[in-house]
Amino acid sequence: MNFCDLAVSGVADLRPYVPGKPIEELQRQYGVRDVIKLASNENPLGPSKAALAAVALNSRELSRYPDGNGFTLKTALSEKFQLQAEQITLGNGSNDILEIIARCFVRPQDEVLFSEHAFAIYALVTQAIGATAVVTPALNFGHDLQAMLAAVTERTKLIFIANPNNPTGTFLSASDLYQFLQQLPSNVLVVLDEAYVEYNSEPSASFDWLAQFSNLIVTRTFSKAYGLAGLRVGFAVSDPVITDLLNRVRQPFNVNNLALAAAVASLGDEDYLIESRAVNTAGMQQFEQGFKQLGLEWIPSSGNFITVNVARSAADVYEALLQRGVIVRPIAAYGLPQHLRISIGLEAENARCLQALAEVLES
Incomplete structure (x- = not known):
């Protein structure tokens, strides 16, 4: 066989x-x-000393299942970024969330749009679900937003944008991204992958845009600037309706006890x-x-x-x-x-x- x-x-x-x-x-x-x-x-x-201390303390509870809803981490994220807990989806790293989004919304007859030289996971999740990948040529090794707009068709369901981009490190300004979102049809979902955003000197305005653009999903991770790559914890912020749908697909207990505790501690360690x-x-x-x-x-x-x-x-x-x-x-x-x-x-x-x-x- x-x-x-x-x-x-x-x-x-x-x-x-x-x-x-x-x-x-x-x-x-x-x-x-x-x-x-x-x-x-x-x-x-x-990892930070605070994260290590949190891991040590919570290692005593390894026989217990983690909080499947991640209440404490969602509360900490809500307070730090002025969000509602109902907007937050937790993932086993942000990669987990990228796959959940694709599985939740993309059908085999749909198109998924991303840039040349963009993160490899976008192509992998698109192919895994049998959808069509549409790859736009890069501009100076980064995203050409006008080319991406021109590539949108009636079949376009999802757009991935990494900012900063991996592996090239290019960065799109807030004004360029905002204009892109304004011109995009509201039935096309945009995933703004901000895994490296904490390293950029220009503050991100993406969370502020969520009230205006209900088709926007922002993903972030604790793997990079927070030093927790080995624990695998990330999160997405979106319209509460989208969050509800993502949580229907998300595996139960997809973020473990130690990751939850370390992430909460890291958020407070400025x-x-x-x-x-x-x-x-x-x-x-x-x-x-x-x-x-x-x-x-x-x-x-x-x-x-x-x-x-x-x-x-x-x-x-x-x-x-x-x-x-x-x-x-x-x-x-x-x-x-x-x-x-x-x-x-x-x-x-x-x-x-x-x-x-x-x-x-x-x-």
Whole structure:
């Protein structure tokens, strides 16, 4: 029996998402012991002390199911961002929510619209449900909102926009996004994926727009600036009717006890968030200066990563860096075969990466 014949056509043809190489895998593969990982846009500071304390305290209750409604976290989010709890959907990371949205609203006969060089998950969830992906050409490595508007048809059900965009780090201004929403038909849903928004210097106005645009869904995560990637917790904010529908599809207990507690603690730790931004800003400047000295071009980034053109096969450079114990991310799958995406690390990690990159490029 060929079980692929039994699978849904979209699933049978899928290529699984490939995450950044784990440190342990590189150690096994090359026997390298001193490894730094700058591949998955993780916070180099680790979790905040407040989050760690919350995890330790709540680990005593691991025999209990988590609060399926996430009351405490929703209350904390409501207070911090002036929202209603009825607007919030919790997810096992924001990836979970992106899939829930697609499963909830998109049918096989529908179209899902997103940009070239956009987050790979958009294409994966579209294909998995058998819908048609419509990919608009990028503008300066980012979203061309006018091209996206022009691509909208009667079949368009959902639009994904990452801001800042992963993997290129490009950023759309509030005024451009607002004008886009004004011109979009109200029956087309827009997911504004703000996984990296805390790193951008320009405050997001997206939550303020929800009262005007009932077709807008904003997703965020605790994986990046809050340093909780390993616990998997994210959230969406939308019209309460949409939230109700999403919660009908959402798996019960999709956010665990430790993630809920750590997220609440992290929300209240403003000093940690300020430090995360400061480390990221300094590291970004360090990489930009290093690239300038190496004569490399890069894409200015508003995230916690930077994408650089190594002017040759990025896959070859990636492999050579692995042998030196440095893990970064090749992004040929995003249509950028000569680019590497490098997460911002601590100062010493950034320096080691730049030194290794210089050695590889000179060899």
